Amino acid sequence: MANTIAANKAELLAIANAVAAEKMIDKAIVIEALEEAIQRAARARYGAENDIRAKLDTQTGDLRLWRVVEVVEDVEDYFKQVDLKQADKLQKGAVVGDFIVDPLPAVDLGRIDAQSAKQVIFQKVRDAERERQFEEFKDRTGEIITGVVKSVEFGHVVVDLGRAEGVIRRDQQIPREVVRGGDRVRALIMKVQRENRGPQILLSRAHPDFMKKLFAQEVPEIYDGVIEIKAAARDPGSRAKIGVISHDSSIDPVGACVGMKGSRVQAVVQEMQGEKIDIIPWSEDTATFIVNALQPATVSRVVIDEEEGRIEVVVPDDQLSLAIGRRGQNVRLASQLTGRGIDIMTEAESSEKRQKEFVERSEMFQQELDVDETLAQLLVAEGFSELEEVAYVDPSEIAAIEGLDEGLAEELQSRAQEALDRREEANRTERRELGVEDALAELPVLTEAMLVVLGKAGIKTLDDLADLATDELIQKAREPRRNERSDREMRRNRTEDKAGVLAVFGLSEEQGNEIIMAARAHWFDDEESAPESDIIEEDAVAADDSQ
Numbered sequence: 001m002a003n004t005i006a007a008n009k010a011e012l013l014a015i016a017n018a019v020a021a022e023k024m025i026d027k028a029i030v031i032e033a034l035e036e037a038i039q040r041a042a043r044a045r046y047g048a049e050n051d052i053r054a055k056l057d058t059q060t061g062d063l064r065l066w067r068v069v070e071v072v073e074d075v076e077d078y079f080k081q082v083d084l085k086q087a088d089k090l091q092k093g094a095v096v097g098d099f100i101v102d103p104l105p106a107v108d109l110g111r112i113d114a115q116s117a118k119q120v121i122f123q124k125v126r127d128a129e130r131e132r133q134f135e136e137f138k139d140r141t142g143e144i145i146t147g148v149v150k151s152v153e154f155g156h157v158v159v160d161l162g163r164a165e166g167v168i169r170r171d172q173q174i175p176r177e178v179v180r181g182g183d184r185v186r187a188l189i190m191k192v193q194r195e196n197r198g199p200q201i202l203l204s205r206a207h208p209d210f211m212k213k214l215f216a217q218e219v220p221e222i223y224d225g226v227i228e229i230k231a232a233a234r235d236p237g238s239r240a241k242i243g244v245i246s247h248d249s250s251i252d253p254v255g256a257c258v259g260m261k262g263s264r265v266q267a268v269v270q271e272m273q274g275e276k277i278d279i280i281p282w283s284e285d286t287a288t289f290i291v292n293a294l295q296p297a298t299v300s301r302v303v304i305d306e307e308e309g310r311i312e313v314v315v316p317d318d319q320l321s322l323a324i325g326r327r328g329q330n331v332r333l334a335s336q337l338t339g340r341g342i343d344i345m346t347e348a349e350s351s352e353k354r355q356k357e358f359v360e361r362s363e364m365f366q367q368e369l370d371v372d373e374t375l376a377q378l379l380v381a382e383g384f385s386e387l388e389e390v391a392y393v394d395p396s397e398i399a400a401i402e403g404l405d406e407g408l409a410e411e412l413q414s415r416a417q418e419a420l421d422r423r424e425e426a427n428r429t430e431r432r433e434l435g436v437e438d439a440l441a442e443l444p445v446l447t448e449a450m451l452v453v454l455g456k457a458g459i460k461t462l463d464d465l466a467d468l469a470t471d472e473l474i475q476k477a478r479e480p481r482r483n484e485r486s487d488r489e490m491r492r493n494r495t496e497d498k499a500g501v502l503a504v505f506g507l508s509e510e511q512g513n514e515i516i517m518a519a520r521a522h523w524f525d526d527e528e529s530a531p532e533s534d535i536i537e538e539d540a541v542a543a544d545d546s547q
Contacts (some may be wrong), residue, residue: 005464011495012348027058029124029125030124031058033123039053039054039531042065050080051079052066052067052068052071052104053068061140065238066102067101067104068102069081069082069087069090070082071083071100072126090102130198134199137201138199141191144210145166145187145189147161147187148160148185149180149183149184149185150181151181164199165275166202167201167202168204172203172206173205174237174275175237177237188207205272206237208234208240211277212229212242215264219257221253226251227256232337233333233334233336235333238275239277239329239330241337242257242278242280243281243282253281254279265279281335289338290313290334292336293333293334296322299319301313301350311340315345315347349545362377362380365379375450387415387416387419387423388420391416391420395413398413427447427451427452430455434456436452440460445515449500449505453502453504454502465515466519466522469516470509470512471512472500473501473502474503474505474508475499475503500512
């Protein structure tokens with residue numbers, strides 16, 4: 001009998017050691033799972049109402065089983081309580097309020113008990129294994145990892161990473177790349193997240209950071225930090241661009257990335273299934289970087305609109321298709337690389353656009369300032385485009401224009417201010433005809449012209465305005481460009497980038513927030529006054545009840 005007990009002891013410890021080693025988890029977790037399984041089996045044998053504990057000695061394999069009971073004067077729960085007389089038999093000197101142990105004989109696990117214990121152990125071990133996987137990979141986001149393709153399910157590639165599994169979703173794969181079970185693949189760890197079925201390790205071969213990490217592996221100067229990849233953009237499986245800069249003036253960043261006879265860049269190209277890579281010198285000057293980013297096209301001129309956040313690039317007529325690229329690929333990648341919207345136009349289109357703006361502004365000055373065509377065109381040629389610029393600029397700037405003097409400058413400013421007043425009064429009249437409350441006119445930032453636009457959009461009260469989000473008020477629409485991939489893409493982008501009500505006025509996010517918060521201020525005033533009215537109403541009800 002003693003030999004049998006010893007064998008059982010040895011077997012329990014052997015099982016714990018084997019499971020811990022196989023699943024690469026702490027042995028203590030396996031011991032805890034065994035103890036819990038034995039506790040469940042004992043409760044099934046002695047009664048689930050009992051508070052039964054089990055303890056397995058990790059050195060000898062000895063198993064102790066006991067019941068915890070509370071010492072009380074009057075026993076109400078015979079499973080968890082004992083009186084002083086019974087307590088004295090179990091532990092000498094026990095007093096009321098003590099918790100003492102009642103040793104129990106070991107139980108023999110039957111078939112059902114053993115199956116239940118097995119499920120408990122498996123669940124505990126599985127939970128521990130999932131936690132171990134999460135802890136191992138949670139801090140490895142952004143690393144490149146190598147694994148073996150386990151299966152391809154509904155277009156998603158399941159990769160065996162050794163101690164865990166990762167998934168390359170369909171949209172994170174390189175298009176037209178064919179992988180099969182058993183293939184070795186390299187991928188970027190994009191995200192590691194906890195889920196009920198275990199940690200989800202999301203991998204990518206299409207992310208720009210995957211290309212960056214590949215270059216870091218192939219180019220020692222990038223790994224050492226001498227050369228830095230400042231920006232990257234990809235059209236996976238087709239073409240990519242990276243902007244690089246050297247922190248050592250003696251090292252050419254482009255040449256270092258290309259390598260001897262293109263060896264370094266070719267290694268990256270092969271891993272990315274032949275994706276063509278343009279390596280571009282990065283520059284702090286936005287215009288210079290855009291010219292570089294649009295290579296191999298030649299750029300004539302770059303016009304940066306800081307207010308709109310867009311860039312107008314003018315190219316020779318014969319360079320238009322090259323600048324745009326097949327299906328807009330070249331300019332799209334350049335836009336992603338620079339983080340700015342880019343509009344491509346030819347010299348002829350640019351000249352036509354400037355001429356149209358020149359005529360429109362000249363006619364506006366003629367009409368509003370009551371001046372002849374020559375003077376109106378002279379103002380536009382000197383850079384004036386709005387009445388506000390003429391009305392509020394330093395008079396000396398107008399007087400400095402050839403052919404003008406201080407007297408004429410003051411007269412032009414006076415006429416500009418009168419024209420602005422006329423506009424404001426006309427807008428105020430129209431706003432009131434639309435039924436827009438005067439309370440909106442008292443809000444910061446808003447002008448009468450803005451209030452007219454709000455009124456036409458059906459926003460006429462403080463509550464109407466307060467219900468809007470900032471984006472709904474100021475967001476600018478993304479203008480469709482000739483280099484869109486397709487009509488479907490243009491329609492989708494128009495829907496996603498719907499303009500805000502006041503988008504044409506070019507308000508900043510801070511201004512939009514200020515308007516919305518000012519419109520909502522009366523809500524908080526209502527909340528502060530509500531408790532007082534509630535008290536008055538409650539007092540009235542109480543008075544009625546007393547009568």
